[in-house]
Amino acid sequence: MAPVEIDRYAELLVRVGVNLEAGQELFVDAFVEHAPLARAVARAGYAAGAKRVDVHYDDKYVNAALVELASSEEIERGASWLIGRAGEIEKRGGALISIAGDPAPRLLDDVDPERVAIPRARDLTAERIRVALGDKVRWTIAAYPTEGWAERMLGSPDVERLWDAIATCVLLDEDDPSRAWREHLARLDARTEALNELALDAVRFHGAGTDLVVGLLPQSLWRYGSHSIEGRPFVANMPTEEVFVTPDRARADGVVRSTRPLPLNGTVVEGLEVRFREGKIVGVDAGKAADVVRKQVAIDEGAARLGEVALVDAGSRVGQTGLTFFNTLFDENAACHIAYGQSAGAVSDEVGELDAGAQTKLGVNQSSVHTDFMIGGPEIDVDGITADGSVVPLLRENVWQLS
Amino acid sequence: MAPVEIDRYAELLVRVGVNLEAGQELFVDAFVEHAPLARAVARAGYAAGAKRVDVHYDDKYVNAALVELASSEEIERGASWLIGRAGEIEKRGGALISIAGDPAPRLLDDVDPERVAIPRARDLTAERIRVALGDKVRWTIAAYPTEGWAERMLGSPDVERLWDAIATCVLLDEDDPSRAWREHLARLDARTEALNELALDAVRFHGAGTDLVVGLLPQSLWRYGSHSIEGRPFVANMPTEEVFVTPDRARADGVVRSTRPLPLNGTVVEGLEVRFREGKIVGVDAGKAADVVRKQVAIDEGAARLGEVALVDAGSRVGQTGLTFFNTLFDENAACHIAYGQSAGAVSDEVGELDAGAQTKLGVNQSSVHTDFMIGGPEIDVDGITADGSVVPLLRENVWQLS
Numbered sequence: 001m002a003p004v005e006i007d008r009y010a011e012l013l014v015r016v017g018v019n020l021e022a023g024q025e026l027f028v029d030a031f032v033e034h035a036p037l038a039r040a041v042a043r044a045g046y047a048a049g050a051k052r053v054d055v056h057y058d059d060k061y062v063n064a065a066l067v068e069l070a071s072s073e074e075i076e077r078g079a080s081w082l083i084g085r086a087g088e089i090e091k092r093g094g095a096l097i098s099i100a101g102d103p104a105p106r107l108l109d110d111v112d113p114e115r116v117a118i119p120r121a122r123d124l125t126a127e128r129i130r131v132a133l134g135d136k137v138r139w140t141i142a143a144y145p146t147e148g149w150a151e152r153m154l155g156s157p158d159v160e161r162l163w164d165a166i167a168t169c170v171l172l173d174e175d176d177p178s179r180a181w182r183e184h185l186a187r188l189d190a191r192t193e194a195l196n197e198l199a200l201d202a203v204r205f206h207g208a209g210t211d212l213v214v215g216l217l218p219q220s221l222w223r224y225g226s227h228s229i230e231g232r233p234f235v236a237n238m239p240t241e242e243v244f245v246t247p248d249r250a251r252a253d254g255v256v257r258s259t260r261p262l263p264l265n266g267t268v269v270e271g272l273e274v275r276f277r278e279g280k281i282v283g284v285d286a287g288k289a290a291d292v293v294r295k296q297v298a299i300d301e302g303a304a305r306l307g308e309v310a311l312v313d314a315g316s317r318v319g320q321t322g323l324t325f326f327n328t329l330f331d332e333n334a335a336c337h338i339a340y341g342q343s344a345g346a347v348s349d350e351v352g353e354l355d356a357g358a359q360t361k362l363g364v365n366q367s368s369v370h371t372d373f374m375i376g377g378p379e380i381d382v383d384g385i386t387a388d389g390s391v392v393p394l395l396r397e398n399v400w401q402l403s
Numbered sequence: 404m405a406p407v408e409i410d411r412y413a414e415l416l417v418r419v420g421v422n423l424e425a426g427q428e429l430f431v432d433a434f435v436e437h438a439p440l441a442r443a444v445a446r447a448g449y450a451a452g453a454k455r456v457d458v459h460y461d462d463k464y465v466n467a468a469l470v471e472l473a474s475s476e477e478i479e480r481g482a483s484w485l486i487g488r489a490g491e492i493e494k495r496g497g498a499l500i501s502i503a504g505d506p507a508p509r510l511l512d513d514v515d516p517e518r519v520a521i522p523r524a525r526d527l528t529a530e531r532i533r534v535a536l537g538d539k540v541r542w543t544i545a546a547y548p549t550e551g552w553a554e555r556m557l558g559s560p561d562v563e564r565l566w567d568a569i570a571t572c573v574l575l576d577e578d579d580p581s582r583a584w585r586e587h588l589a590r591l592d593a594r595t596e597a598l599n600e601l602a603l604d605a606v607r608f609h610g611a612g613t614d615l616v617v618g619l620l621p622q623s624l625w626r627y628g629s630h631s632i633e634g635r636p637f638v639a640n641m642p643t644e645e646v647f648v649t650p651d652r653a654r655a656d657g658v659v660r661s662t663r664p665l666p667l668n669g670t671v672v673e674g675l676e677v678r679f680r681e682g683k684i685v686g687v688d689a690g691k692a693a694d695v696v697r698k699q700v701a702i703d704e705g706a707a708r709l710g711e712v713a714l715v716d717a718g719s720r721v722g723q724t725g726l727t728f729f730n731t732l733f734d735e736n737a738a739c740h741i742a743y744g745q746s747a748g749a750v751s752d753e754v755g756e757l758d759a760g761a762q763t764k765l766g767v768n769q770s771s772v773h774t775d776f777m778i779g780g781p782e783i784d785v786d787g788i789t790a791d792g793s794v795v796p797l798l799r800e801n802v803w804q805l806s
Contacts, residue, residue, distance in 0.1 A: 032438045032460060039464040046472035054482055057435060057460040061442040065456065069449035079457055081488035088484055
């Protein structure tokens, strides 16, 4: 894309995404291939008053060599200096922009699946989840198009076409993207208000091989992509189309089929089917790479229980592109989904401030992983169920049924 | 260059450069633009038995934004997570390969020279010097050609021509580069033996506006690029053509002119002239960017005193290319040079093992900086002076005069 577009995008991530405060430090996580955007973000950060911009580059090829050639202990071990950096983002009151966009999605296809399934850098992943997903700092994830991603998604390394799709999804095709984002977030805000007024006891997904009921807690609170720390809002995902809630970790029963490929550990899980009993995953099958999921849900006690239920309707710009992005940031905003592992924090503020042990006791799941997978689509009906057992249709053929 | 050449080069850096032990961790420092070599080094590392390969990428453009737009405090502050990583290389008994090759040598040309002159990341630089230059770990610096560097050096982004020059300098044009390196190092070994037998009291450089006498210590020991830790050798610089010695920090008198441009802090100092009295720099002039040197020699007490004297003759492959590389790794191996700041460690082993305070008392300089600049050339005569005052010619018209 043209430099002027990169600059507009970088400014959007800094001003709307993490909503940077003057004098704050800005941290950026990126792959080497994302350097043009990371550099634009650095300059946009200083323009917005950043005290400092700190960029860390990851390298998929170096990671792949580790997975292929190192011991499992080394694959599981996060570098302590990177764990230190993740903690420092919180300590220094920083903001975090993570750039997504796999530069080489097929790189691990020929590596021993046993090795690919080994959990990566466990302590580091846990610390990153604690800091970002735990809303210890203002953070956002956004994507940068790479040739490898475009090749995987479109069948050719057409970065320009992928860029156009991304730009549409993040409202960069609007004259005033910041204003468009304010209006978009207001719509999602109204949707969560309507859901919270219903005080649902459970959500049911059914159709096309799926029949799953997930229980909610009295303290569950529907939220959307606009988070807030000390009264200052930020947008954790760009794009964001979902409304989501933290379920009861003890109540999920039935079977659910993934409706999109799931990129995980650098590979892609296809044809995923998961069975739940009393909140816990009791069976995992897949046409490809089932073991990657099986190993991940065995990492800790909370990994096999749900941390998120999210609803997306046909109004989604991501869904409207008609594309499968092979990237959770996009695909989770194209369709309804659930996540096993760490709670997405969609509970009342009082509960959110409790420590992990107290949250677990109340039924709010805790884990060192958090993996979303898509379960929605036009053939899946979604209902709310209230405490008295009445059924409230939420989605039919992907069309929103409330208000 | 062709992938096969990158792989041969990476193998040379791993096997001859840091001489990696099986089971050791390998750390790599690189710029984003060096990713192809960093990736090849990662695979060569595992092939040589590395337990893990850890790559950190720096970004000249992000650094330039910091220099241009952040406060001087932030420019001077090293990120604590990078300081932690530098220390960890020692703690984990790792080896370090640093990849040089400025991707954008002119990037700071339009930035306020006052800002460019601010010392960068002081604590980080000091820790890196302590760990690597202090031979706490086996380390090597080698170069990767970038378009920006080729443009600066050759006037066009001819990366292939720059690669050919690098390959010649590091003996990759030999059938068996490892063997060629063994023979090359044996020649430098014989040269240092001859110098050490002379037990010189001082070295004198004179000609073309330079007249400088630098005193040596009784414990000064001429060394060359092959270092050794626990009996296992490594080559700290590739290429390496110099023989060098740590001088007496209290004895340097006269004036010296730099014979090549000096790249420093991302800019280039030209026409440098430095005056010494009783070991200390008492005057710095330059046609361009003198302030960058002035500020650096004021950083700490040792910055204005010498830590290294090095001799290079006309047999140097680097010199034979006839090119100015605008890169110290190469240019210091094309001509005689001196360095202000930290001792290069070319003292007897007993003295090398003393702490910094004890070394300073003996006359071995300590500093958080170490900057080489070229002072040799065909018009500069170099003499050794023994304790009884007799003069031993060392170089005439760049031709070695001993044995």
